[in-house]
Amino acid sequence: MTVARDRDLRIARVTLTPVLVADPPLLNTQGVHQPYTPRLIVEVTTEDGVTGLGETYGDTKYLELARPLAELLPGHRVDDQGGLFTLADRLAVDTARVDGALDVGGLRGVQTAGKLRLSVVSAFEVACLDALGRTLGLPVHALLGGKVRDTVDYSAYLFYRWAAHPEGVTAEPDDWGAALDPAGIVAQARRFTERYGFRSFKLKGGVFPPDEEITAVRALADAFPGHPLRLDPNGAWSVPTSLKVARELEDVLEYLEDPTLGTAAMAEVAAGTSVPLATNMCVTTFAEIKEAFTRDAVQVVLSDHHYWGGLRHTQQLAAVCRAFGVGVSMHSNTHLGISLAAMTHVAATVPGPLHACDSHYPWQTEDVLTERLTFHDGAVRVSDAPGLGVDLDRDRLAFLHERWARDDGTLRDRDDAAAMRVVEPGWRVPTMPRW
Template sequence: MKISAIETTICRLPIRHSGQLGVGALEEIDLVLVRLETEAGVVGVGECSPWAVFAENAFGIKATIEHYLAPAVIGKSVFDVEAVLLAMDAAHYGAPFAKAGMELAVLDALGRTLEQPVYNLVGGLVRDRINLSYSVTNQDIEKDLDETRWLVDQGFKVLKIKTGVLSERVEVRRIEALRKLVGDDFDLRIDFNQGGRREQVLRLCRRLEDFQPTFIEQPVKGWDLDGMAEITRAIDTPVMADESVLSWEQGLQVIKRAAADIISIKLAKTGGIYRGKKVAAACEAAGMPCYGGAMWESGIGVAAHLHFACSTPAVKYGSDYYCPNFLMEDDLVRSPLTFENGDLLVPQGPGFGVEVDWDAVGRYRIG
C-alpha cells in the first residue's frame, strides 16, 4: 500500500484568551496538517503544532516536508513505518515536528487501510481514557482564580499553574491563593516553562513545595541538565522535564543523568508515536514515569496523542490535551473529543478515529 501523494496546510486557529508562559506569550495557534494519500485512495491525516519560541515554526515545517521529507517517502508502503522514519532521517537531520506530522499521517492511513484504530497497531489499550489537565496562564491572581472556578465547574480535577513570569513574592501569593481555592486534596501542578532564574529558582521551588504540588515542571532552561539534576536532588517534589527533551535522543540523556523524576512526552518533540514509545520504554526500564504532554494541537493531533497515551503503560500522570475542547474557539474535527468526569476518552474507529472538518480547514488556512 504505497504512498502516492502528500499535501501540507497551515491553519491558524483563534483561542479563548492569550496566555503568558515562562518563555513567551501565546497569542494564536498555528497548526500544520499533513494529508497523505495511498495508491488505493486511502487518506490519512497527521498534524503538528509548533510554537516558535519553544522549538519550530509552521512555515519552516511546511517547507521541510515539501522539499525534503515528502519526496523521501513517496512510493514507500504505509506498512513500513520504521523504513519511512529512516528515509526521513536520511533526507533531513532533526526536524521532529515535521517528522511527527508525517508519521501520524502514515499511521492514520495504515489504520484506515486495515480498518483498525491506531492503538491496536502500537500495542493495544492499557486504558481507554486519560486524565485531563488544564494550564492556567493569565499571570493575574484574580483572573486565574476566576478561570480556575470555571474549570472546576467544567469537571476538571487536575490543573497546571504556569509560573516563572512574575516576581517571587507575587508567585508565592498566587499559588497560595489557587491552592486555597481548590483545597488541599486537589491535583495541582506547577510549570516554569524554563522561566526560573538560575540564582533563585531553587529557593522558589522550596517555597512552592509548601503548597504540595504534584510535580514542578522545567524550572530552568532545557539545555541546563546540571541545573535540572541539582533541583531534582534538592527538593522532595518530583521534577518533570519538558523542554529538556526536544528529541527522543535527549530523553535518554535526561534518564542517564537523573536530571528529572518524570519526562513529558510530546509527539512533536519525539518525531511521532514510534519514537515517543521508545522514550517511554527507556523511562519504564529506568523506573521513571511519563506524562502525556502536548503542544497546541487540534482534535486531530490530540486524538493521536490519546492513541499513544492510552497504549503506553509508562504514561502515569495524565495529559495536557485540553486545547481543542477548552482553549480553541473552533476545532478541525467534525465531532469534539469526549470529555467525561475529568478524563478525555480515546476515539474509536479506524485510524485515529476522528473525521477532519475540511470546511474548517478552509476557514483557517493561511499562507
C-alpha cells in the same frame, strides 16, 4: 480485520495544508501568544483512496522540510513508518539557520536540525498510522500494541492572560476574561472544572515574580484541596530561586516543571528538594536521557509525539522511563483535534501510572474536525473506531487555510515576543534566568 492488498497500502499522494488557528492572549515568560498560530495538516492518501490525517507545527521552517518529504512519499507503504525517517534523512536542512535557535512556540529549549526533522516526520507517521488503521479496520492504539486504559486523563492548563488581544489587532474574541492575579487564576480553574471536569491543574509560570506565582498556587491549593498541582516557569528561574519556590510549595506540588534551564542546573535543584522535577526542555531527544537520568535531574518526562518523532518513539521513551523509574506525562503546544486524538491513542498504550497529560485544546475555539473531541471528568475517551477515529471538515480546513494564504507573513511564524511588542514596543525575550 480487513486483509490489505498492496495497492491498499501504497501512497498515491500527500496533501499539505498550512492553517492559521485562533489563539487567545495567553502569557508566558517569552511574551504572549499571537492572535493566530500556524499549524500544518498532513493528508496521506493511498492508491485505494483511503486518507490518513496528521498534524504538526506550521511555521515556515517546518513547511520547508515537509514539502520535499511529501514529494518523496508516493509509492511508499503506509505500514512502513520506519522508512519515513530514512526518507527524511535524505533531505538537507540548513543547520546554520536552525541550530541554536530558540523555539518560542514550544518553549522547549535549543532546537536542532535533527529535532526539526522529527517534528515533521511525526505528522507523516501519524497520518500513515491513521490510513493504515482505516484500511485494516483497526484503531491506531491497536496498531501500537493495544490500549491499557479506556480513558486518558488531562490536566487543566491554566494561564495568566489578558482579557483580549490589544486594540487594533485582528483577533477572535472569547469570553474568558483576564487572569492576572491569584483570584483570576482560581476563577479560571473553577471554570475549567465546571466545563470539563478537570481534577488536576497546571499553571504556566515565569510571567510574574516568583512570590506572586507562589501565592497563585497557594490559592489553587486552598480552592481545590487535594488536587494535583503543577507549576511551569519554562526555565525562568535561577537554581536558588527554584529551590526557594520548591521549599515554599513542597506540600502542594505534584511536580515542578522546568524551573531552571539545563540538566546540570536541574540536577542541582533536584538534589536540594523533595519535589519531583518534570521536563520537556532538557530531555527532548534520546541522546539527552543518559545525563538527565544518571544525574537524577528529572523525575517526570513530558513527552510530545511531535518533537520525539511520532507515536512509536513516544512508546520507546515511555519504556526507557519505566526502566529508570522516571514518571511520564505529555507536553502540549497549541494544537488541534488531530494531535489530541494522536496523543490520546498513544497515551492509552503506555503501561503503568501516567500523570494527567497537558492539553491546550480547551483554549482552542477552532478546529478542522467534523466533531470536536470532548473532555468528561477531565478525560478523553479512547476511540475504538478505525484509525484515529476523527474526520476532516474540509470547509473548516479551507477557511483556516485561506486565512493563512491571506496573511502577509507576519503570523506564519509564531513569535510570542513580537506579539508582546505590540503592547510594549521595547519588549525583548528576557535573559534567563529571569529571576
